[in-house]
Amino acid sequence: MAPNNRHGHSPSSWVPVSYTVSATQEELPDVVTLTLVPSDGGPALSYLPGQFTMLYVFGVGEVPISISGDPSLEGGLVQTIRAVGAVSRALTKLKEGDTVGVRGPFGAPWPVNEAHGHDLLIVAGGLGLAPVRPVIYEVLNNRRDFGDVTIFYGARSPSELLFAEEVERWVKGWDIKVFVSVDRATPKWRGHVGVVTRLLNKAAFEAPQTLAFVCGPEIMMRVTSDELVPMGIPPDQIFLSMERNMKCAIGHCGHCQLGPFFVCKDGPVLPASKLSDWLKIREV
DSSP states (O other), X not given: OOOOBXXXXXXXXXXXXXXXXXXXXXXXXXXXXEEEEETTSOOOOOOOTTOEEEEEETTTEEEEEXXXXXXXXXXXXXXXXXXXXXXXXXXXXXXXTOEEEEEEEESBOOOHHHHTTSEEEEEEEGGGHHHHHHXXXXXXXXXXXXXXXXEEEEESSGGGOTTHHHHHHHHHHSSSEEEEEESSOOTTOOSEESOGGGGGGGOOOOGGGEEEEEESOHHHHHHHHHXXXXXXXXXXXXXXXXXXXXXXXXXXXXXXXXXXXXXXXXXXEEEHHHHHHHHTOTTO
């Protein structure tokens, strides 16, 4: 199945397809990564970095979840979920062999192809590392296609760093720069302490030729965008992943409307040039 986009919907847009949990991985006490494979034994749906699916727990409901795996690998959908509500809690409790419904993929992806030949900044906060993780895999798999690549990742504390062992491998083993920060340190923490945006000046990049991919809490994304623009990166080259209030994923219910946009259809990835004014309005 070809990746979906905002200009049309696949047959699975409306009706969930049965997938089976083939593996589970506890990332944090309240965060679990599931690997899902089609229950009929067929190939898993294909997707682009930044897209999401709607995961349906039978008898409970469904929620939008970003795909966090490597798009180049076959073997199932990899989705990282934090338990914050009834449906997401049910998802994190699933075991191998359990069945869920999957709709998708949905949404506008990260513009990875447009980043070819350019410097790339990836800025993630908390669980926001999951939606940009497929981009990082794309960079690592095709390193020569990109210029200087810098990853900034922030979490509230060292114990809340997502994919901590994998991040450590990125720090030590690849031709990319990785900066990690926590808001609150522990006695054993030797890294940076403070909001991740304070590290942005450590990146080496040619601003007019740089794309920035940003994902995390909305206030963090707004601050990041506001700091990158004075550094010379045009707003239309800064991309934010918005995932607020999505319910149907096809622009039907209106829950995710943000000004003139429907996040599920026009996003979740949108340029800061379209979002910046709306993110500054408290009521919105």
